[in-house]
Amino acid sequence: MTQIFGEPITRREDARLTTGRGRFLDDLGRHALAAAFVRSPHAHARVREIDVTAPLDVEGLIGIYTYDDLDGPLAEPLPLLIPHPTLTAGRTAYPLANGIVRHVGEPIAMVVATDRYVAEDVAGLIEVTYEPLPPVVGLTASRDGDLLVHDDLPDNVAAHLMQQTGDVDAELAAAPNTVTFTQTIERSASMPLEGRGVYARWDAQDDSLRVYSSTQTSTSVRAAIAAKLELSPGKVEVIAPDVGGGFGVKIVHPWPEELLIPWAARLLDREVKWVEDRREHFISSAHERGQIQDITAGYDDEGRLLALDVRIWHDHGAYTPYGIIVPIITSTQLLGPYKPRAYRCAIDSMYTNTVIVTPYRGAGRPQGCFAMERTMDRIADALGLDRAVVRERNLIQPDEFPYDQGLTFQDGRPLIYDSGDYPESLRMIRELVGWDDFETVRSQAAAEGRTVGIGMACYVEGTGVGPYEGGHVQVENSGRVLVSTGLTSQGQGHETVFAQIVAQELGVPLDDVVVTTGDTRRFGYAVGTFASRAAVMSGNAVALAARNVRAKALRIAADALECSVDDLDIIDGVVQVKGDPSAAMALSTVAVLSNPLRYAFDNAARAATQFAPRADPLRAPVDEDDEPGLENRDYYSPIRSTFASGMHSAVVEIDRDTCETKILRYAVVHDCGNLINPMIVEGQIHGGVAQGVGGALYEVMHYDEHGQLLNASFMDFLMPYATEIPHIETAHLQTPSPLNPLGIKGAGEAGVIPGSACLASAIEDALGVRISAMPVSPSDLFELLATDPERTRRGSR
Amino acid sequence: MSEQHRSVTLTVNGRTHQFDVPVRRLLSDAIRHDVGLTGTHVGCEHGVCGACTVLMDGRPVRSCLLFAVSADGAAITTVEGLAAADGTRHPVQQAFTECHALQCGFCTPGFLTTIAAALEDNSHPSEEQAEEIISGNLCRCTGYQNIKAAVLRAAELKRAAG
Numbered sequence: 001m002t003q004i005f006g007e008p009i010t011r012r013e014d015a016r017l018t019t020g021r022g023r024f025l026d027d028l029g030r031h032a033l034a035a036a037f038v039r040s041p042h043a044h045a046r047v048r049e050i051d052v053t054a055p056l057d058v059e060g061l062i063g064i065y066t067y068d069d070l071d072g073p074l075a076e077p078l079p080l081l082i083p084h085p086t087l088t089a090g091r092t093a094y095p096l097a098n099g100i101v102r103h104v105g106e107p108i109a110m111v112v113a114t115d116r117y118v119a120e121d122v123a124g125l126i127e128v129t130y131e132p133l134p135p136v137v138g139l140t141a142s143r144d145g146d147l148l149v150h151d152d153l154p155d156n157v158a159a160h161l162m163q164q165t166g167d168v169d170a171e172l173a174a175a176p177n178t179v180t181f182t183q184t185i186e187r188s189a190s191m192p193l194e195g196r197g198v199y200a201r202w203d204a205q206d207d208s209l210r211v212y213s214s215t216q217t218s219t220s221v222r223a224a225i226a227a228k229l230e231l232s233p234g235k236v237e238v239i240a241p242d243v244g245g246g247f248g249v250k251i252v253h254p255w256p257e258e259l260l261i262p263w264a265a266r267l268l269d270r271e272v273k274w275v276e277d278r279r280e281h282f283i284s285s286a287h288e289r290g291q292i293q294d295i296t297a298g299y300d301d302e303g304r305l306l307a308l309d310v311r312i313w314h315d316h317g318a319y320t321p322y323g324i325i326v327p328i329i330t331s332t333q334l335l336g337p338y339k340p341r342a343y344r345c346a347i348d349s350m351y352t353n354t355v356i357v358t359p360y361r362g363a364g365r366p367q368g369c370f371a372m373e374r375t376m377d378r379i380a381d382a383l384g385l386d387r388a389v390v391r392e393r394n395l396i397q398p399d400e401f402p403y404d405q406g407l408t409f410q411d412g413r414p415l416i417y418d419s420g421d422y423p424e425s426l427r428m429i430r431e432l433v434g435w436d437d438f439e440t441v442r443s444q445a446a447a448e449g450r451t452v453g454i455g456m457a458c459y460v461e462g463t464g465v466g467p468y469e470g471g472h473v474q475v476e477n478s479g480r481v482l483v484s485t486g487l488t489s490q491g492q493g494h495e496t497v498f499a500q501i502v503a504q505e506l507g508v509p510l511d512d513v514v515v516t517t518g519d520t521r522r523f524g525y526a527v528g529t530f531a532s533r534a535a536v537m538s539g540n541a542v543a544l545a546a547r548n549v550r551a552k553a554l555r556i557a558a559d560a561l562e563c564s565v566d567d568l569d570i571i572d573g574v575v576q577v578k579g580d581p582s583a584a585m586a587l588s589t590v591a592v593l594s595n596p597l598r599y600a601f602d603n604a605a606r607a608a609t610q611f612a613p614r615a616d617p618l619r620a621p622v623d624e625d626d627e628p629g630l631e632n633r634d635y636y637s638p639i640r641s642t643f644a645s646g647m648h649s650a651v652v653e654i655d656r657d658t659c660e661t662k663i664l665r666y667a668v669v670h671d672c673g674n675l676i677n678p679m680i681v682e683g684q685i686h687g688g689v690a691q692g693v694g695g696a697l698y699e700v701m702h703y704d705e706h707g708q709l710l711n712a713s714f715m716d717f718l719m720p721y722a723t724e725i726p727h728i729e730t731a732h733l734q735t736p737s738p739l740n741p742l743g744i745k746g747a748g749e750a751g752v753i754p755g756s757a758c759l760a761s762a763i764e765d766a767l768g769v770r771i772s773a774m775p776v777s778p779s780d781l782f783e784l785l786a787t788d789p790e791r792t793r794r795g796s797r
Numbered sequence: 798m799s800e801q802h803r804s805v806t807l808t809v810n811g812r813t814h815q816f817d818v819p820v821r822r823l824l825s826d827a828i829r830h831d832v833g834l835t836g837t838h839v840g841c842e843h844g845v846c847g848a849c850t851v852l853m854d855g856r857p858v859r860s861c862l863l864f865a866v867s868a869d870g871a872a873i874t875t876v877e878g879l880a881a882a883d884g885t886r887h888p889v890q891q892a893f894t895e896c897h898a899l900q901c902g903f904c905t906p907g908f909l910t911t912i913a914a915a916l917e918d919n920s921h922p923s924e925e926q927a928e929e930i931i932s933g934n935l936c937r938c939t940g941y942q943n944i945k946a947a948v949l950r951a952a953e954l955k956r957a958a959g
Contacts, residue, residue, distance in 0.1 A: 010894050010895060010897070011894065011897065013902065014893065014894040014899060014902075015886075015894070016902075017899055017902030017905055018876075018886065018890040018893050018894060018899065018902070018905060018909060019836070019876065019877065019879075019880060019886065019890060020834065020835070020836015020837070020875060020876040020877040020906055021836065021877075022836070022902050022903075024835075024838065024903060026829075026835070026838075026839070027829075027835035030830060030833065059800075117800075117819065117821065117822070191937060192901070192903070192937055193838075193840040193846060193848055193901070193903040193904045193935065193936070193937050193938075194838070194840065194901070194903040242901075242902065242903075243901065244838070244840075244901045244902070244903025244904075245900075245901040245903060245937050245938055247937070277842055278840070278841040278842060278843065490901055491899075491900035491901030491902065491938050492900070493900070679897050680897065682897070683897050683900060683938075683939060683940075683943060686939055686940030686941075686942050686943065687900060687937070687938045687939050687940045688940075689940055690937075690939075690940035690941065691937070713841070713843055713845070714840075714841045714843065714845035714846055714935065715843060715845055719935055719937065721932050721933070721934070721935060721941075722928050722931045722932050722934075722941035722944065722945060723928060723932045725940050725941050725942070727942060728940065728942055751940075
């Protein structure tokens with residue numbers, strides 16, 4: 001049997017996507033009506049009046065809808081998706097503003113017209129009278145509490161979250177050394193090249209709805225639409241077509257548009273489509289990252305971390321539709337590969353009059369990693385120790401797994417690391433980047449008048465969170481193998497990797513396997529694509545289903561070939577007797593035999609009809625515990641998450657005149673257990689690192705004091721081009737997960753997590769200035785070089 | 798109110814289309830909606846991301862920054878027109894698969910058209926030139942490393958094909 005699992009097989013998605021034959025949201029519904037939205041230009045205001053008279057004679061206008069047009073569950077606030085006991089003051093928006101707007105971009109009216117140009121004309125002519133209210137912009141203003149985002153919440157706090165293990169106060173009091181510092185990390189955003197979009201078709205004869213959405217969860221969008229539009233879920237189909245990137249933002253649901261577009265399609269009995277434009281994406285989708293962190297660490301003279309006390313203020317924007325998952329993840333994943341004796345993390349999740357904050361690749365981990373890794377650097381600095389050595393002294397050891405951190409993770413389950421080898425990772429990254437020889441590199445550079453530095457950051461990432469995913473595998477009479485799973489794809493190559501898994505498990509050629517994801521018509525039970533969970537969850541589910549199909553195929557073939565199941569193997573789609581290839585039966589024939597027939601619709605089917613030679617008159621055609629068809633559906637539901645890990649190291653050069661940071665080397669050691677397709681894993685790492693570099697050096701959401709997002713375009717929000725991203729050197733360690741049949745761990749988010757921590761460490765090392773706010777721009781560095789009070793103490797290099 | 802329309806003639810991937818469009822219709826929208834070729838994607842509508850790049854008389858242009866009427870009479874090549882008449886994929890399309898230079902595939906058409914045009918001018922790009930060729934296009938998935946590799950591989954395939 002050819003090895004398929006674990007091979008760098010090129011993607012089956014590519015033939016379509018490289019020739020313009022992809023089907024992205026806006027490629028569908030060419031003749032649908034188009035929607036556009038009137039969105040608030042104010043960060044905080046009462047909506048006094050909406051005057052729609054001016055555009056009423058615009059040719060092509062179909063309808064204008066405001067909050068007053070909504071009824072039933074649609075007129076209620078949007079769902080709070082992930083309740084949590086500490087989220088005592090959660091608030092969500094209405095699909096269209098109900099009297100008050102709390103961020104620039106909040107939708108107020110929906111226009112439906114014959115095309116998007118006309119819809120935008122109409123939106124521009126609608127006159128809204130606002131009574132502006134003072135906005136709360138930034139965490140400091142929110143924390144001050146002088147102004148309120150929701151006037152019934154006197155402190156702007158939605159949740160006060162606490163995670164702790166051990167006695168932090170006692171350990172801190174007893175620690176030989178302590179360090180206390182504050183740092184901040186700014187907002188960025190997922191920013192997929194394709195924004196959100198929804199296209200809905202109502203079938204009035206059938207009372208049913210089909211919705212296409214550029215989403216990371218089609219099953220849950222279906223549930224939300226059914227609930228809000230008061231439809232039976234069986235009458236709603238939701239399909240995620242080709243999705244042009246997600247990175248987290250498309251896991252939020254239902255977005256107002258995901259309800260309003262289907263609602264309008266039903267109301268009008270017409271196809272309706274809305275496609276987000278880039279400015280809309282900036283001001284009405286979601287951002288992430290913004291936190292202030294106060295950190296106190298106690299450590300011994302060897303650099304061992306004894307106690308870590310972290311106080312965080314987390315900016316979640318105007319509403320909390322996705323709960324407090326991001327700060328929960330920060331507070332738990334902050335610990336990384338280390339084992340302080342005592343740890344406490346207290347987080348206030350704060351309202352501001354800005355766009356909502358929901359997971360963006362990394363989902364709170366980059367902030368946690370920034371806190372922990374910068375603590376390690378501070379300890380090393382204070383003790384005059386090598387930063388790698390301090391990390392080494394704090395690592396969880398290979399013989400300590402499973403390692404219980406004593407906290408509760410984002411899935412509500414104990415934070416127990418399943419496997420890993422952190423000392424080996426550290427050895428590998430030191431070797432890969434040449435950590436131990438860097439002083440030579442530094443001296444050579446200095447001799448040439450160049451300023452270079454090296455940094456390092458380590459992380460552990462809980463991946464593959466539950467509750468479950470399912471997979472369906474069916475062998476057709478043609479021998480073609482259909483695989484489906486409910487979770488969605490946004491570029492991760494699921495059509496390829498799930499096919500690899502099934503081909504390997506079943507023993508069929510890869511080309512015979514066809515994978516469908518994110519289509520409720522094919523698989524109705526699913527959670528979604530987030531938290532680096534797709535490969536772990538659906539990968540194991542389709543593997544289990546394939547194993548069941550294989551067992552059934554062997555049983556049917558053993559019956560037909562009159563031999564024992566143990567004598568059979570499936571090779572290249574043919575069931576054969578081991579050692580006797582002449583006694584064989586194609587899997588397609590087995591599929592035919594699996595379905596006892598009355599009617600022979602083609603020649604193959606004749607073999608399964610009731611007068612066929614092999615029909616046994618003494619047995620029921622379908623046994624009591626059996627069912628027709630060579631297919632199976634199975635589910636994978638893990639007891640808890642599996643923990644991937646990795647370490648990054650970067651070498652930077654800072655131009656002393658321009659203060660520009662150039663990344664000379666970027667090295668990654670990555671452990672996601674067994675690799676299904678190393679080429680795709682590498683691609684995930686590359687993309688993650690690029691987003692990490694963007695977040696560390698370039699990307700920031702610039703809000704002014706009025707709550708206006710000043711850089712809401714690709715002209716002004718600096719996403720890296722090819723010229724900003726270094727060559728990424730990678731090495732893989734594979735510590736299989738003991739928790740799932742395939743021994744795999746998630747890989748989707750890892751690349752981004754240590755970016756800010758690693759580059760801050762490298763820049764600090766190069767310049768000797770303290771880096772405590774990310775991203776760090778050339779102007780920031782210029783200011784720091786001019787003013788950093790600590791620089792003299794540590795000496796400049 | 799009614800909009801002013803004009804007739805435009807576009808030769809897209811060798812096939813001539815004549816149709817009436819509102820004068821403000823963007824070339825990107827005309828290609829996608831009027832001609833019905835949806836391989837050209839719109840990522841920002843302000844000319845920065847490059848996803849909508851098509852070749853106009855052989856030169857890469859951002860179709861979101863042009864009106865359809867201003868392209869009247871032009872020969873346009875979109876991503877659908879890169880492959881040979883017999884369906885054989887263009888070397889750059891092949892190279893993108895080989896090098897895993899795409900993930901979600903949304904920005905990909907703009908990269909493919911840009912690179913295809915560049916390889917007509919420079920059949921043997923260096924690594925630096927490969928980076929320069931793609932330096933005006935945004936990709937959020939790949940980190941560009943494999944796209945750079947694909948430029949070099951595409952050049953190699955194209956040279957081998959003669």
